[in-house]
Amino acid sequence: MDRVIELGPQFLEATIETIVLVAVGVTVGGLLGLIVGTGLYVTRKGGLLSNGVVNLLLNIVVNVFRPIPFILLAVGLQPFVRQVFGVGIGNVAAAVVIVFAAAFGIARIVEQNLVSVPPGVLEAARAMGASRTRVIFTVLLPEAFGPLILGYTFAFVAIVDMTAIVGTIGAGGLGNLALQYGYRQFNPWVTWSAILIVIVIVQLGQFAGNAGARKVLRR
Amino acid sequence: MALIELRDVAKTYPPRRRGGDPVLAVDGVTLDVNEGEILGVVGYSGAGKSTLARLINALEPVTRGTVTVAGQELTRLSEGELQKVRRGIGMIFQQFNLFHSRTVWGNIAYPLKVAGVPTSQHQARISELLHFVGLADKAHNYPEQLSGGQKQRVGIARALAASPKILLADEATSALDPETTQDVVDLLRRVNRELGVTIVVITHEMEVVKNLAHRVVVMENGTVVESGSTFDVFAEPGHQVTRRFVRTVVDDVPSESVVAELRRRHPGRLVTVAFREGSVSQAEVFGELISRGVGFQLVYGGIEEVQGRTFGNLTIELTGDRVDEALRALSERVAVREVI
Ligand SMILES: Nc1ncnc2c1ncn2[C@@H]1O[C@H](COP(=O)(O)OP(=O)(O)O)[C@@H](O)[C@H]1O
Numbered sequence: 024m025d026r027v028i029e030l031g032p033q034f035l036e037a038t039i040e041t042i043v044l045v046a047v048g049v050t051v052g053g054l055l056g057l058i059v060g061t062g063l064y065v066t067r068k069g070g071l072l073s074n075g076v077v078n079l080l081l082n083i084v085v086n087v088f089r090p091i092p093f094i095l096l097a098v099g100l101q102p103f104v105r106q107v108f109g110v111g112i113g114n115v116a117a118a119v120v121i122v123f124a125a126a127f128g129i130a131r132i133v134e135q136n137l138v139s140v141p142p143g144v145l146e147a148a149r150a151m152g153a154s155r156t157r158v159i160f161t162v163l164l165p166e167a168f169g170p171l172i173l174g175y176t177f178a179f180v181a182i183v184d185m186t187a188i189v190g191t192i193g194a195g196g197l198g199n200l201a202l203q204y205g206y207r208q209f210n211p212w213v214t215w216s217a218i219l220i221v222i223v224i225v226q227l228g229q230f231a232g233n234a235g236a237r238k239v240l241r242r
Numbered sequence: 243m244a245l246i247e248l249r250d251v252a253k254t255y256p257p258r259r260r261g262g263d264p265v266l267a268v269d270g271v272t273l274d275v276n277e278g279e280i281l282g283v284v285g286y287s288g289a290g291k292s293t294l295a296r297l298i299n300a301l302e303p304v305t306r307g308t309v310t311v312a313g314q315e316l317t318r319l320s321e322g323e324l325q326k327v328r329r330g331i332g333m334i335f336q337q338f339n340l341f342h343s344r345t346v347w348g349n350i351a352y353p354l355k356v357a358g359v360p361t362s363q364h365q366a367r368i369s370e371l372l373h374f375v376g377l378a379d380k381a382h383n384y385p386e387q388l389s390g391g392q393k394q395r396v397g398i399a400r401a402l403a404a405s406p407k408i409l410l411a412d413e414a415t416s417a418l419d420p421e422t423t424q425d426v427v428d429l430l431r432r433v434n435r436e437l438g439v440t441i442v443v444i445t446h447e448m449e450v451v452k453n454l455a456h457r458v459v460v461m462e463n464g465t466v467v468e469s470g471s472t473f474d475v476f477a478e479p480g481h482q483v484t485r486r487f488v489r490t491v492v493d494d495v496p497s498e499s500v501v502a503e504l505r506r507r508h509p510g511r512l513v514t515v516a517f518r519e520g521s522v523s524q525a526e527v528f529g530e531l532i533s534r535g536v537g538f539q540l541v542y543g544g545i546e547e548v549q550g551r552t553f554g555n556l557t558i559e560l561t562g563d564r565v566d567e568a569l570r571a572l573s574e575r576v577a578v579r580e581v582i
């Protein structure tokens with residue numbers, strides 16, 4: 024217990040690192056996922072921008088990368104991350120792999136949520152003379168907004184999970200702290216303090232997501 | 243020139259499954275919709291009615307033939323030009339297809355934004371439309387807070403927002419109960435009369451056609467099998483499909499099972515006489531029979547009103563020596579069919 028208080032500054036730093044990594048994953052990964060997911064949906068047969076080739080390519084890319092266990096993706100991507108970003112380890116590298124993994128996971132979630140929008144609503148907008156891209160941005164995405172918030176909340180929890188693993192590639196964060204000062208130094212107080220903070224972060228995110236979805240869905 | 247002209251229009255969809263046959267949804271349709279009229283398009287599910295509507299507003303390109311709307315041949319237009327044409331054609335749907343993320347107000351504002359109407363004019367236009375459809379107090383409600391009839395009223399207001407000359411109604415009353423259907427039919431009639439909007443009413447409900455349409459086309463397997471004024475189509479349906487449709491609301495010709503029952507009770511000659519307002523009167527027909535001493539009894543039939551004119555079929559049992567002679571005389575003046 025004394026050790027936990029002693030490690031106060033480290034806890035603070037790790038918490039901030041985790042929050043930043045999660046925030047980057049949710050926003051940057053979320054945006055990329057939104058783009059890829061929307062692409063997957065609109066290029067389907069009979070879709071607004073139906074295009075078999077693009078749809079096939081997107082599906083192949085998503086299907087190749089999404090099922091890879093995150094820990095393997097994190098270490099596997101290291102050479103490429105080093106090539107492009109100069110460093111292969113640390114918080115920046117961790118952010119890159121989190122964004123990468125989150126984007127593909129979220130892409131499928133977005134695609135599934137967009138399917139729930141009745142095609143007739145899109146047809147109605149097209150019948151009013153709206154262009155296809157206009158329909159995507161002003162009808163398709165707004166109509167799916169409620170389910171999308173829930174989907175992103177789900178993804179948020181998965182991303183928190185990722186931030187606990189990136190300690191392996193030299194990143195900080197609560198996961199790393201728990202392993203380094205808790206697990207390896209046989210101090211469960213430290214481990215469980217870190218876990219507690221993670222629980223709080225997840226609960227806050229979950230609560231915000233549910234509240235947002237309830238507001239948008241008006242129920 | 244008609245407002246909408248279809249010339250030998252066909253639409254083939256690619257096969258549903260790999261290796262399947264392409265779907266010939268519309269197969270050589272030629273028809274005109276005149277400015278200011280209400281045209282009913284009738285047919286069973288799969289007849290190609292919705293596809294026909296989607297060809298008129300170019301949501302689908304034709305496979306063959308030409309569609310001309312207000313003098314513009316759609317096949318010659320770019321996507322941008324087609325979007326302008328669509329702004330002049332409103333559309334309403336069976337499932338209403340309202341935007342659930344927007345209020346009633348937001349739904350009606352959407353086509354105004356698409357058509358580039360300045361925001362300063364939205365307020366006036368939207369309240370005008372809400373008053374027209376009788377939903378002035380619902381402006382800030384969301385679609386799920388409305389009844390089916392109210393939703394369709396919003397659909398109509400939204401379709402009319404950009405002041406289109408044409409309204410396509412695809413099964414617009416099929417999800418509504420009979421009473422609400424009548425309200426929507428009355429509203430559509432006002433849209434036609436007061437706003438001068440030309441309406442294409444797609445439906446399988448003959449009651450709607452009877453109360454609303456000036457002219458009717460009947461579709462089967464992608465083709466038009468019958469067309470004519472609503473009165474003519476109801477009074478004398480020519481095609482078998484039309485007869486089945488007409489019978490759903492006008493039941494004045496005995497069906498086979500009814501004939502068997504009539505036969506059992508009425509041993510005399512049974513004939514069905516078709517009456518139409520403006521043609522031979524009942525008095526004249528019965529006069530012919532009486533003058534020859536032919537006995538008669540009404541055994542089945544009805545008189546209907548369509549578009550303010552009446553018609554009907556009466557099945558009569560005839561008895562006496564001079565029945566043949568009387569029938570010959572009658573056939574020269576009215577449509578008489580022997581019931582066999
Ligand atoms: N997008 C489509 N792709 C393939 N076939 C279609 C499509 N839309 C309609 N069809 C087929 O075309 C035929 C006519 O359909 P439709 O125009 O919807 O008829 P209706 O509105 O009279 O019920 C049906 O056989 C239907 O299955």
Ligand SMILES: [Mg+2]
Pocket residue numbers: 291292293412413
């Ligand atoms: Mg249909």
